[in-house]
Amino acid sequence: MQSVWIYSIGSVLIVSIISLVGVLTxxxxxxxxxxxxxxxxxxxxxxxxxxxFIHLFPELISEGEFSLATSLYILGxxxxxxxxxxxxxxRHCHMTATSDHIHPLAHMNLIGDAIHNFTDGIVIASSFxxxxxxxxxxxxxxxxxxxxxxxxxxxxxxxxxxxxxxxxFFNFISALSAIIGAILTxxxxxxxxxxxxYVIPFVIGSFLYIASSDLIPELHKDVKPINSxxxxxxxxxGIGIMILLLNLG
Numbered sequence: 019m020q021s022v023w024i025y026s027i028g029s030v031l032i033v034s035i036i037s038l039v040g041v042l043t044x045x046x047x048x049x050x051x052x053x054x055x056x057x058x059x060x061x062x063x064x065x066x067x068x069x070x071f072i073h074l075f076p077e078l079i080s081e082g083e084f085s086l087a088t089s090l091y092i093l094g095x096x097x098x099x100x101x102x103x104x105x106x107x108x109r110h111c112h113m114t115a116t117s118d119h120i121h122p123l124a125h126m127n128l129i130g131d132a133i134h135n136f137t138d139g140i141v142i143a144s145s146f147x148x149x150x151x152x153x154x155x156x157x158x159x160x161x162x163x164x165x166x167x168x169x170x171x172x173x174x175x176x177x178x179x180x181x182x183x184x185x186x187f188f189n190f191i192s193a194l195s196a197i198i199g200a201i202l203t204x205x206x207x208x209x210x211x212x213x214x215x216y217v218i219p220f221v222i223g224s225f226l227y228i229a230s231s232d233l234i235p236e237l238h239k240d241v242k243p244i245n246s247x248x249x250x251x252x253x254x255x256g257i258g259i260m261i262l263l264l265n266l267g
Contacts, residue, residue: 095223
């Protein structure tokens with residue numbers, strides 16, 4: 019069991035470090051970076067929607083875990099994020115995003131990403147409980163998924179008014195929730211069936227809400243034909259990568 023702890027915690031640490039991949043965008047001049055931020059958001063939206071419809075939903079269905087209760091849990095995830103926005107007045111923020119006033123979209127993205135990473139920790143630890151080879155394979159799949167996801171998340175945070183250093187810091191802190199998920203799983207000895215029944219549906223709900231209610235509306239603020247075409251391309255690219263990961267698996 020000690021080896022399972024070592025493998026699990028080591029793997030989620032690697033996944034957390036992946037969140038720093040956004041630092042690559044620092045090499046881009048700020049004037050150009052501002053022009054492509056919406057394309058990062060498109061990429062994030064495509065990745066989230068692709069994850070939901072290409073990975074999460076099929077996994078629930080293939081394992082026979084999709085039921086009326088599952089639908090209610092998904093709706094619960096959507097309602098939970100709706101309530102969070104209402105309570106904190108995140109959706110009614112009309113001030114321009116600056117370093118002194120961070121757009122509420124950043125907070126929603128960080129919360130959604132933390133839930134996603136928390137689930138990653140649960141999935142990775144659960145896989146290592148079954149076997150080390152399965153745990154390693156799962157970790158590789160998560161890392162491949164996190165690279166495009168974290169690039170998109172970093173773009174969302176910058177678009178919301180965060181400075182580069184602050185965006186990297188908070189994105190990394192959000193990523194550390196994977197460690198909490200792994201520790202909780204190893205401590206409670208959660209199994210895959212429990213994750214599929216109760217955790218994944220809430221993740222689906224949160225991803226659907228963030229992608230459709232927060233990210234995509236941001237894209238509609240830029241209606242220039244060429245930019246709209248590039249946003250669509252980025253959206254489809256995010257979905258395409260999810261399909262590629264499915265084929266690789």
